[in-house]
Amino acid sequence: MPAVSQAQQKAAGAALAARRGDTPKTKLKGASRSMADSMTEAGLRELAATPRKGKPEHKGDNGS
Structure with a gap:
């Protein structure tokens, strides 16, 4: 499960x-x-390893 925002x-x-x-x-x-x-180390590692490029700063940001 990759991170959805920075x-x-x-x-x-x-x-x-x-x-x-x-x-x-x-x-x-x-x-x-x-x-x-609440999360396992493997889950945290997966979220933290997500590249930030192209992700909004916050989930609700739409870039405008």
Whole structure:
């Protein structure tokens, strides 16, 4: 399941870093905090690896 927006991809990257121990979980906010608790490392890795090119910043952005 690839990320649908740049914001989702960034949040997954932050959650993955916390799960791996690179960043303390206390530094996470919002979506990244809930992703770190509810998703597997493989799922986070898949979302974080999604290329950002061509993705909107947020899901609802339509580019205009």
